[in-house]
Amino acid sequence: MQIHSITTQKITLELLEKIIYGKYRLELSSEAKRNIKLCREYLDNKMASQVEPIYGINTGFGSLCNVSIPEKDLEQLQKNLVMSHACGTGDEVPSEIVKLMLLLKIQALSYGKSGVQLSTVQRLVDFFNLDILPVVYQQGSLGASGDLAPLAHLSLALLGLGEVWYKGERIATSMVMQAHKMQPLSLKSKEGLALLNGTQFMSAYGTWCLLKATKLANAADIIGCLSLEAFDGRKDPFQAIIHIIRPHPGQIESAAHILSLLEGSELINQKKTQVQDPYSFRCMPQVHGASRDAIGYAHQVFLTEINSVTDNPTIFPEEDQIISGGNFHGQPLALALDFLAIALSELGSISERRTYQLIAGLRGLPPFLVAKPGLNSGLMIPQYTAASIASQNKQLCTPASVDSIVSSNGQEDHVSMGANAATKCYQVAVNTERILSIELLNAAQAIEFRRPGKTSPKLEKVLAEFRVEVHFIQEDVVMHDFIHKSIQFLRRF
Numbered sequence: 271m272q273i274h275s276i277t278t279q280k281i282t283l284e285l286l287e288k289i290i291y292g293k294y295r296l297e298l299s300s301e302a303k304r305n306i307k308l309c310r311e312y313l314d315n316k317m318a319s320q321v322e323p324i325y326g327i328n329t330g331f332g333s334l335c336n337v338s339i340p341e342k343d344l345e346q347l348q349k350n351l352v353m354s355h356a357c358g359t360g361d362e363v364p365s366e367i368v369k370l371m372l373l374l375k376i377q378a379l380s381y382g383k384s385g386v387q388l389s390t391v392q393r394l395v396d397f398f399n400l401d402i403l404p405v406v407y408q409q410g411s412l413g414a415s416g417d418l419a420p421l422a423h424l425s426l427a428l429l430g431l432g433e434v435w436y437k438g439e440r441i442a443t444s445m446v447m448q449a450h451k452m453q454p455l456s457l458k459s460k461e462g463l464a465l466l467n468g469t470q471f472m473s474a475y476g477t478w479c480l481l482k483a484t485k486l487a488n489a490a491d492i493i494g495c496l497s498l499e500a501f502d503g504r505k506d507p508f509q510a511i512i513h514i515i516r517p518h519p520g521q522i523e524s525a526a527h528i529l530s531l532l533e534g535s536e537l538i539n540q541k542k543t544q545v546q547d548p549y550s551f552r553c554m555p556q557v558h559g560a561s562r563d564a565i566g567y568a569h570q571v572f573l574t575e576i577n578s579v580t581d582n583p584t585i586f587p588e589e590d591q592i593i594s595g596g597n598f599h600g601q602p603l604a605l606a607l608d609f610l611a612i613a614l615s616e617l618g619s620i621s622e623r624r625t626y627q628l629i630a631g632l633r634g635l636p637p638f639l640v641a642k643p644g645l646n647s648g649l650m651i652p653q654y655t656a657a658s659i660a661s662q663n664k665q666l667c668t669p670a671s672v673d674s675i676v677s678s679n680g681q682e683d684h685v686s687m688g689a690n691a692a693t694k695c696y697q698v699a700v701n702t703e704r705i706l707s708i709e710l711l712n713a714a715q716a717i718e719f720r721r722p723g724k725t726s727p728k729l730e731k732v733l734a735e736f737r738v739e740v741h742f743i744q745e746d747v748v749m750h751d752f753i754h755k756s757i758q759f760l761r762r763f
Contacts, residue, residue, distance in 0.1 A: 275299045276380045276395075280577050283569065287481050290369055295399045296376065298391065305382025306391055312587035313385040313460060325583055325594045327385075327460045348462030352429060355422035355466055358407030363420065363471075365435060367696075368403045370474035371424055374576055375465070383579045383586065384464040393428055393455055402446055405433040406471075412677060413600035413688030416581065417471030420689070425465040430454030460583075467581035472603045475692035476572045479607070482699045483565045483614055486706060487558060489763045490617045491524055492732060493710045494554045495531045497624040498538070498547075499725045500716035502633045505529075505538045507552045520562030525555035535726035544633070550623035557620045564613035571606040600688030604671035607691035611698040615663040618698075618705035622656040625709045628716045629653055639715045639743075646746045649712050652753060656708040659701045666694045666701075707756035711740065718742050735759075 274289050277299045288294065298306075317327065323338050363371075376394050379386050397403070404427040410419025426432035427443045431454075436446050447454065457465075513525045532538045546552060583594040629649050631637035640648025670691035676683045714736050717725065724730060739755045 271295055273297055276302045276376055278302070278305070278381060280573075281377060283477055283480055283573065283576070286370065286373065286477055286576070289373060290366055296373070296395045298376075298380065298388075298395060302380035302382075302391075303388060305380060306386065306388045309382040309385050309585050309587055310387055310458075313585055313592075316592065317459065324592055327463075327583070327592075344459040345456055348457035348459065349429060351462035351466065352422050352425050352457070353431070355418045356426050356432065358410035358419040358423050360407050360409035363406040363408055364478075365403050367474045367478055368406050368424070368435075369398065369401075370477055371406070371420070371470045372398045372403075374470040374473050374477075375421070375424070375468065377576065378468055378470065378579055378581065379464065381579050383584050384581050385460040385585045386464050387458055387461065390428065390455060390457070390461055390465075393452075396450075396452070397427065397434075400450065401436070402427070402443075403435045404443070405435065405440065408693050411471055411689035412675070412682070412685035413469075413472055413604055413690070413692075414598065414685035415678075415682055416467035416598035417469060417600075417689055418466050420471040421466045421468060424470075425462070428455045428465070429457070460585075463583075464581045467598045469575060469580045469598060469600050469603060469688070472600050472607070472688045472692045473572065473575050475689075475696055476568070476603055476607055476610075477576065479610060479614075479692075479695045479699045480565065480569055480572055482703070483561075483568075483610060485763055486614065486617055486699070486702055487524075487562050487565060488527075489706055489760055490558050490561075490621060491527045491554070492531060492729070492763065493621065493706055493713060494551070494558070494624060495528055496713035496717060496725070496729055496732070497628060497709060498551050498554075499532075499535065499729065500635070500713050500720060501547070501551060501624075501627060502537070502540075502542065502544075502720070503547045503551045504542055504544070505532060507547070508532070508555060513555060518556075518559055518563060520564075520566065521555045521559030523562060524559040528554060531728050532726050533728070535729070536724045537720055538725070540723065548623075548627055550620050550627060554620070557616060561613040561617050564609050568606040568610040568613075571602050575603060600686035601671065604686040604688030604691045607688060607695045608667075608669040608671045611663075611691070611695040612667050614695070614698045614702045615660075615667050618656075618660050618663055618702035621702075621705050621709045622653070622660040625653050625656050625712045628712045635716055635719055639712060639719070640746075641744065648743070648746070649715060649749075652708045652711060652749055655753070656705045659705050663698050663701050663705075666698050670694060703760060704753070704757060707760045708753060710736070710760060711752055711756045714740065715743055 274294045406420045406423040411417040430444045508525045508528045513522045580597045637643045638648030638650040640646045670687040673687045
């Protein structure tokens with residue numbers, strides 16, 4: 271098993287993917303340990319010498335910021351904070367995203383700006399390495415004072431409270447701790463706030479969505495090319511000279527990718543009777559490319575975020591300052607997540623249109639891509655499914671980032687709603703994967719009616735591998751099973 275050392279070096283989304291899915295173990299580097307210890311020592315010394323209250327450390331929270339807390343109650347204050355804020359509800363957060371939340375919280379605390387104990391961060395590392403994943407719920411965060419509710423559920427486990435997933439079972443945290451001879455942590459001043467303030471819920475969802483989006487953008491080009499070949503489409507719209515005169519980077523990249531996929535195809539080079547193709551084929555570089563550019567923008571936002579300190583107040587030992595600021599505010603993420611959802615939705619929207627063209631009985635293809643239509647409905651209804659999902663995506667793309675509701679008696683008077691943007695974007699990504707899988711099923715079916723003609727070696731390889739999982743449909747079958755297999759196949763792209 272490989273080990274990833276937590277340092278202040280910049281992490282990438284690609285590295286996060288390797289760590290999460292590659293069964294890595296985490297360890298705190300000597301640099302991270304030093305950062306954490308120095309910051310905690312500074313905070314303890316500051317509290318011993320300073321008379322004035324420090325927000326969140328010896329005061330209440332939110333609109334209770336002016337209520338001073340006696341020193342004897344500071345540990346109880348932090349425990350109360352975690353328990354009272356663990357008020358999430360709704361569906362559970364998927365396990366891979368919970369694991370990303372753990373990793374990103376460890377990374378953020380390792381910079382030495384949060385005032386936590388080393389033992390607290392080490393316990394988070396232990397949970398990650400032992401695959402002890404707290405039960406976290408999707409609803410409850412306003413995406414502004416950090417992701418308070420979901421991070422409270424993540425942090426409950428440190429106190430021996432709540433439930434976790436462990437070895438495929440949902441069980442009480444206390445039982446897992448007993449099995450591993452762990453004692454619940456006693457949080458010192460500031461620690462509860464450091465654990466709950468932060469954007470790790472939004473960041474984890476955004477990271478997952480971006481990793482998925484990059485793969486879906488690539489898959490959209492491949493599947494779109496298969497549909498183009500099945501539809502007897504033209505190659506002209508993908509020539510480099512037309513894209514150089516409108517040089518959006520994503521458009522150029524997508525057009526070049528499509529041309530490379532079509533290289534060596536008999537079907538694309540045969541004589542065409544039609545002068546041009548519908549937009550869903552002809553404009554693939556422009557539409558797919560615009561989505562690629564939007565994905566690129568969101569990628570830069572999240573790359574910055576996962577390498578940032580986002581809790582509050584922030585401690586600067588070298589400058590002898592403790593500053594109550596707003597780095598927990600999720601507005602940059604909310605805007606990027608809304609944009610990313612729209613970009614993914616468009617990949618699904620144009621895909622559904624290509625599916626519709628394939629089943630319409632045009633250009634020599636049989637209606638609904640079945641040899642005996644009438645007796646058989648063929649692939650009529652999978653297009654309904656794709657249309658339904660594409661329409662749901664459009665509804666989900668109503669921006670969350672333009673919304674705000676006042677909270678904490680007006681102290682928190684503008685919030686990002688970035689957590690809602692995150693969970694919506696996740697659903698759009700899942701939906702888009704399903705729509706593209708339905709197009710793949712239709713394109714593979716349609717291209718069989720062009721035999722013995724062959725597409726390019728690259729695309730023939732995709733078809734051959736697909737046919738191992740999903741055979742040609744001669745007559746009506748239970749389509750759900752074929753769609754499910756197509757989704758599983760697409761995830762290997």
